[in-house]
Amino acid sequence: MAKIIVITSGKGGVGKTTSAAAIGTGLAQQGHKTVIIDFDVGLRNLDLIMDCERRVVYDFVNVIENDATINQALIKDKRVDNLFILPASQTKDKDALTIDGVERILSELSESFDYILCDSPAGIEQGAYLALYFADAAVIVTNPEVSSVRDSDRIIGLLQSKSRRAEKGDTPVEEHLLLTRYNPERVEKGEMLSIEDVKDILAIPLLGVIPESKSVLAASNKGIPVILNDQSRAGKAYADAVSRFLGKDVEHRFIEPEKKGLLRRVFGR
Amino acid sequence: MGILNYFRSRDKGSASIAKERLQIVVAHERLQRNQPDFIPQLKREILDVIAKYVQVDQEDISVSLDKSENCSILELNVTLPSA
Numbered sequence: 001m002a003k004i005i006v007i008t009s010g011k012g013g014v015g016k017t018t019s020a021a022a023i024g025t026g027l028a029q030q031g032h033k034t035v036i037i038d039f040d041v042g043l044r045n046l047d048l049i050m051d052c053e054r055r056v057v058y059d060f061v062n063v064i065e066n067d068a069t070i071n072q073a074l075i076k077d078k079r080v081d082n083l084f085i086l087p088a089s090q091t092k093d094k095d096a097l098t099i100d101g102v103e104r105i106l107s108e109l110s111e112s113f114d115y116i117l118c119d120s121p122a123g124i125e126q127g128a129y130l131a132l133y134f135a136d137a138a139v140i141v142t143n144p145e146v147s148s149v150r151d152s153d154r155i156i157g158l159l160q161s162k163s164r165r166a167e168k169g170d171t172p173v174e175e176h177l178l179l180t181r182y183n184p185e186r187v188e189k190g191e192m193l194s195i196e197d198v199k200d201i202l203a204i205p206l207l208g209v210i211p212e213s214k215s216v217l218a219a220s221n222k223g224i225p226v227i228l229n230d231q232s233r234a235g236k237a238y239a240d241a242v243s244r245f246l247g248k249d250v251e252h253r254f255i256e257p258e259k260k261g262l263l264r265r266v267f268g269r
Numbered sequence: 270m271g272i273l274n275y276f277r278s279r280d281k282g283s284a285s286i287a288k289e290r291l292q293i294v295v296a297h298e299r300l301q302r303n304q305p306d307f308i309p310q311l312k313r314e315i316l317d318v319i320a321k322y323v324q325v326d327q328e329d330i331s332v333s334l335d336k337s338e339n340c341s342i343l344e345l346n347v348t349l350p351s352a
Contacts, residue, residue, distance in 0.1 A: 146287050153295045157302045190282020197288045201295055 002110040005117050006135040008159075010151030012122030014143045015180040018216060019238070020119035021049045022227040023139065026242030028083035029227075032114040035074065038088035039131040040121035041096050047087045050077065051223025061089035064101035070108055079228065084113075094126060102130050124158065133164050137174035139207060143181045144193040149201055152177075156204060176207035178241060183212045184257045195255060208241025210234050211254040304334055315345065323349055 007020040017038075024036040037060060038046035047053040052075045058068035063086075070086075077083035086109075089096060109116050120131035132138060138159050142152040159173045160166055166173070179198055186192040199206055210216075215232030219225060227242070229235040233254045240250045312332045319325050329348040334341055 146291055149291055150294060150298075153298065154302075157299070161302070187284070190284050193284050193287055193291075197284065201288070201291050 002106075002113045002116045003136050004106060004110075004134050005115060005137045005139060006120055006132045007117060007139045007141060008120040008128065008132055008155050009122065009141040009148065010124065010128075010155040011143075011148045014141050014148050015210070015216075016122070016141050017045050017049050017119055018220060018226065019139065019141050019178055019180065019210075020117050021046065021225040022235075022238040023242055023245070024115070024117045025077075025080055025083060025225040026227045026239055027115050027117075027245075028077070028080045030242065030246060031082065033082045033084075033112065034115040034117065035084040035086055035109055035113050036117040036119055037086040038119050039097070039127050040088050040119065041127055042088075042090060042092055042094070043121065044088040044090055046085060046119050047075075048223060049220055050085050050225065052077070052085055052087075053223075056087045059087045059089040060105070061091055061096040063105055064096070064098065070105065079224075097127060097130050099130060099133065103134065106134050124154065128155075129158070129162065132159055132173075133162070135159070135163060135173050136165070137176065139176045139178050140202070140204065141178050141180055142198060142202070144179060144183075144187070144195075144198055146193075149193070149198055152202055156202065175204040176245065177202060177204050178207050178210065180210040181212045182209050182255070184255055188257050195252075206252075207244055208237055209252055209255050210237045210241070300333075308332055308334065315347075319347060325349065 007016050007023070009016050020036050024034050028034040036046060036050070038044055039060075040046075041061065044059070047056055055075050058073035060073070062068040063070050063073045073086055075085045075087065077085065106116060118131040118135065121127040132155070140152050140155060142148050156175060159175065163173050165171065177199065179195060182195070183192055187194045195206065195209060211233050213232055213234035215229055216226050216234050219229060226232060226235045227238040230239070237254055240253060243250045312330060315332070316325065316327065316330055319330070325347065331346045333344045335344065
């Protein structure tokens with residue numbers, strides 16, 4: 001039985017796909033057979049972030065409509081063993097995903113995978129709803145910024161009331177807060193919500209804090225999940241978050257302003 | 270004093286305003302989220318009935334539902350204008 005994890009946020013542009021790519025890659029690196037499914041029908045992007053856009057032949061909707069088998073649609077990552085991608089369709093039909101179709105494919109994948117990551121689209125419409133409906137765990141990607149925190153709270157409300165686990169009265173969906181684009185220097189100056197501020201408001205456990213970093217854009221430019229860049233602070237922070245997800249006790253890094261030496265203070269940079 | 274003020278002024282950044290605003294809006298939205306779907310409709314219909322007799326605004330009426338273990342209490346507050 002696979003564990004189904006939804007990567008969600010409500011708001012767009014906070015780093016869902018970046019996080020799905022990084023966490024999925026991290027889980028596979030740890031030896032767990034992992035598939036990342038792009039639920040953003042019509043606005044497929046996971047393929048670009050994972051550098052497999054030219055290898056897409058069949059997609060999620062083709063499999064739901066029985067035009068292809070799952071194995072025909074799955075793309076095996078060339079860098080990391082145990083890692084597969086199921087790309088979204090570029091169809092304009094918003095209702096191409098059905099609850100029965102999604103359930104059938106998740107249960108089929110469940111037989112051979114350890115983790116199924118559902119990369120949710122932004123918003124709270126059908127695609128986002130289906131991405132979270134079957135989840136066992138949720139990673140709520142949030143920026144330290146008012147609109148992102150508010151939208152995250154709405155998504156947490158949906159997880160607690162509209163997910164299958166909520167409807168059936170099972171144990172609730174595990175909730176994990178992933179704070180991205182965090183800038184400790186600005187937090188210290190009082191310009192940005194702190195980790196504690198966001199935790200106070202959302203009241204869910206913290207999985208990780210990803211510092212704002214140039215390496216994130218560089219990674220998406222190249223189609224290499226940032227977690228594969230072990231020199232980058234964001235990459236290391238994602239690796240820590242994956243370890244925590246797997247139950248290890250890892251201290252949070254990169255949450256305090258970098259200490260500049262005297263020379264750097266004087267000469268800048 | 271100058272040094273103290275310098276440190277104090279740091280606390281007054283926009284982040285604290287953001288947190289206050291968020292706490293208020295999130296608390297408000299959580300209350301609405303937990304209410305059953307029929308409450309807004311119920312509120313409108315009650316308002317229509319009352320409006321037959323006195324002039325009231327949407328803001329003058331509040332409906333809330335409290336759940337305890339084995340019963341729910343529907344609380345209705347209507348502020349009538351003093352004649």
